[in-house]
Amino acid sequence: MVDMAKADHIKDNPESSTTDMLDRLRRSSEFVVMPVLALIVSGLLFSLFLLALGKSPYDFYALVWKGGFGSSFSLQNSLVRAAPLIFTALCVAIPARLGLVIIGGEGALVLGGFAAGAIAIPMIPWAPTAILLPVMALASLLGGALWIGFVGVLRHYRGVNETISSLLLFYIAVSILNFFVEGALRDPSDPNKPSTMPIGKDNMIGNIPGTDVHWGLIVGIVLCILLYLLMNRTTFGFAARITGGNLRAAQAQGLPVGKLMVISCAIAGACAGFAGFFEVAAIHGKANASLIAGYGFTGILVSFLARHNPLVIVPVAILLGGIAASGGLIQRRMDLPDATVLVLQGLMFIVLLVSETFYGRLPFFRSKGGKT
Amino acid sequence: MSDEAGLFTVLMAMFAGAIRVSTPFLFVSLGETLTEKSGRINLGLEGTLVFGAMSGYATSYHTGSPWLGVMVAGLCGACFGALHGYLCKLPKVNDIAIGIAMMLFGTGLAFFFGKSYIQPQAPRLPSISLGAWSDNPALRQALEINPLFILGFILAVVLWWGLKNTRWGLIVRTTGDSAPAALALGINVNQVRLLATMAGGFFAGIGGSFLSLYYPGSWTEGLSSGQGLMAVALVIFARWNPLACFAAALLFGAAGALGPALQSIGISRGYHFFNAAPYILTLLIMIASSSPKRSLKGAPGELSITK
Numbered sequence: 305m306v307d308m309a310k311a312d313h314i315k316d317n318p319e320s321s322t323t324d325m326l327d328r329l330r331r332s333s334e335f336v337v338m339p340v341l342a343l344i345v346s347g348l349l350f351s352l353f354l355l356a357l358g359k360s361p362y363d364f365y366a367l368v369w370k371g372g373f374g375s376s377f378s379l380q381n382s383l384v385r386a387a388p389l390i391f392t393a394l395c396v397a398i399p400a401r402l403g404l405v406i407i408g409g410e411g412a413l414v415l416g417g418f419a420a421g422a423i424a425i426p427m428i429p430w431a432p433t434a435i436l437l438p439v440m441a442l443a444s445l446l447g448g449a450l451w452i453g454f455v456g457v458l459r460h461y462r463g464v465n466e467t468i469s470s471l472l473l474f475y476i477a478v479s480i481l482n483f484f485v486e487g488a489l490r491d492p493s494d495p496n497k498p499s500t501m502p503i504g505k506d507n508m509i510g511n512i513p514g515t516d517v518h519w520g521l522i523v524g525i526v527l528c529i530l531l532y533l534l535m536n537r538t539t540f541g542f543a544a545r546i547t548g549g550n551l552r553a554a555q556a557q558g559l560p561v562g563k564l565m566v567i568s569c570a571i572a573g574a575c576a577g578f579a580g581f582f583e584v585a586a587i588h589g590k591a592n593a594s595l596i597a598g599y600g601f602t603g604i605l606v607s608f609l610a611r612h613n614p615l616v617i618v619p620v621a622i623l624l625g626g627i628a629a630s631g632g633l634i635q636r637r638m639d640l641p642d643a644t645v646l647v648l649q650g651l652m653f654i655v656l657l658v659s660e661t662f663y664g665r666l667p668f669f670r671s672k673g674g675k676t
Numbered sequence: 677m678s679d680e681a682g683l684f685t686v687l688m689a690m691f692a693g694a695i696r697v698s699t700p701f702l703f704v705s706l707g708e709t710l711t712e713k714s715g716r717i718n719l720g721l722e723g724t725l726v727f728g729a730m731s732g733y734a735t736s737y738h739t740g741s742p743w744l745g746v747m748v749a750g751l752c753g754a755c756f757g758a759l760h761g762y763l764c765k766l767p768k769v770n771d772i773a774i775g776i777a778m779m780l781f782g783t784g785l786a787f788f789f790g791k792s793y794i795q796p797q798a799p800r801l802p803s804i805s806l807g808a809w810s811d812n813p814a815l816r817q818a819l820e821i822n823p824l825f826i827l828g829f830i831l832a833v834v835l836w837w838g839l840k841n842t843r844w845g846l847i848v849r850t851t852g853d854s855a856p857a858a859l860a861l862g863i864n865v866n867q868v869r870l871l872a873t874m875a876g877g878f879f880a881g882i883g884g885s886f887l888s889l890y891y892p893g894s895w896t897e898g899l900s901s902g903q904g905l906m907a908v909a910l911v912i913f914a915r916w917n918p919l920a921c922f923a924a925a926l927l928f929g930a931a932g933a934l935g936p937a938l939q940s941i942g943i944s945r946g947y948h949f950f951n952a953a954p955y956i957l958t959l960l961i962m963i964a965s966s967s968p969k970r971s972l973k974g975a976p977g978e979l980s981i982t983k
Contacts, residue, residue: 465909479948483948
């Protein structure tokens with residue numbers, strides 16, 4: 305009845321329907337405008353930082369553009385870096401819907417990559433690519449899922465804080481990797497860097513035709529869409545979001561909160577583990593300490609910037625992948641240390657979190673009609 | 677080497693390690709205890725620790741005075757604490773998320789400014805020899821104690837006594853247990869938390885300077901590797917009691933010394949696993965000491981991490 309009345313009202317007054325829509329559009333634009341504003345403000349603050357050091361902010365951003373997006377070569381380089389960021393950001397975004405803050409995605413990436421590299425060792429001599437790669441992928445998914453799933457188990461059944469436990473597990477994952485790669489599973493034919501046996505050029509995942517970007521990017525984008533549908537269009541996602549909104553209410557309604565937490569964490573870990581698989585099977589060709597490249601930590605920022613929305617993660621990951629890709633160029637041309645990018649990322653993160661305080665307080669985004 | 681001598685060497689090395697390695701844990705956990713007692717959690721102390729290590733080392737290198745380095749590290753830590761405390765005061769800003777951001781920001785800044793200090797040698801903190809009475813060289817070496825360790829112990833006692841018995845302690849505890857009650861008493865909740873976070877950052881910065889100026893005694897990027905975060909976990913284990921923090925820090929120091937100790941008697945197999953011992957120990961302790969149902973004894977009521 306109410307809807308009918310509303311529909312009549314709109315029919316009678318076509319002008320009000322357009323203003324109504326504009327009004328709604330303006331209010332929802334807050335979720336796009338605010339993060340963008342936060343990025344701009346952090347960019348300005350970083351410019352001040354550079355000026356204080358006697359460096360030119362203009363040069364800096366020109367180099368970021370040149371090194372990250374300006375040419376087809378640099379754009380492809382950025383996309384290669386964006387792929388693992390998409391996976392590790394998903395590792396933050398999915399549990400975040402349940403109100404869990406997981407920051408140990410790097411650990412699941414390392415462990416997933418290690419699992420893929422380790423399971424390949426006995427298979428390399430005989431297995432064709434069509435068997436080897438799926439088994440490696442499965443191992444990495446399983447490794448990551450168990451790793452972060454364990455965080456979810458601890459959280460639900462023992463009340464262990466997931467933020468701290470996931471970071472501790474990152475250090476433990478690094479120890480496991482080093483223990484095996486420098487010990488039992490080390491490839492003796494490689495004298496330089498301790499690594500597992502290379503899977504061989506023929507077995508590696510190729511690039512998307514016509515580019516230098518491996519297939520991980522496409523898989524990441526597809527995964528983002530699938531997880532978006534899971535979190536927004538299924539009962540599982542609905543229950544997860546209720547749990548994130550109000551744990552007690554979810555429990556009172558009889559939702560299986562523990563199961564939701566563990567499954568979400570396992571999905572998240574599988575995503576990050578998959579990033580490790582692609583690093584091994586498409587970039588390095590073997591598992592070694594190069595897996596610890598900080599993608600997991602940048603992924604936290606990506607997810608927060610995307611407001612934990614899987615679809616938004618893709619463009620944000622490309623942006624941050626580009627900034628990271630330009631790091632080398634900035635280091636050479638401006639004589640700045642490689643940690644410059646870390647400072648910029650940290651600044652972005654802080655400004656973004658502070659921008660939360662302005663939601664609903666800026667008059668522009670408020671409803672004109674007095675409705676909320 | 678007989679088994680008995682080997683065991684003695686390992687135990688002695690762990691005892692020495694407990695004294696040597698525990699100081700950063702002690703300072704960070706005491707700082708975090710104070711911050712958490714006021715009802716706020718600062719996960720960013722890992723970043724503060726790393727930045728303290730860098731700034732302390734740089735100051736000592738330029739001025740030649742390691743103690744000035746300790747002071748500067750503490751002040752830098754207080755600045756980070758002030759930033760954290762100020763930002764968390766804003767409505768809708770989550771203290772855990774800000775902590776993660778500060779962790780990344782502090783580490784990034786430390787690496788940024790610390791690049792040029794990786795090579796040069798800065799003057800280190802002196803130590804006090806308490807083992808002159810003993811003939812055993814290992815014991816003598818173990819009792820080469822850094823003044824900061826003693827300061828940390830005194831600080832633990834003062835904090836324990838102060839939180840219990842002074843007006844300031846009461847104010848901090850009230851703020852942490854119930855903000856409305858504190859408000860009703862006319863306490864400025866945000867200011868108390870800001871000051872508590874600043875003091876926490878100050879201690880964490882000093883803990884960082886110990887890393888770079890005494891043990892391991894030089895500035896590298898992998899210097900802390902999560903010690904700041906372990907210290908936060910340690911606070912929960914110590915149930916927000918400064919004296920328990922002291923004991924827990926010794927335990928963590930001993931666990932951290934296990935890997936090098938075993939290596940010194942020739943057991944190098946599994947070296948990486950023994951290096952992971954502190955992390956595994958932290959995790960086990962968290963599993964054993966947390967509970968999904970009842971709230972933890974001694975936990976400040978306003979703390980978001982235990983709710």
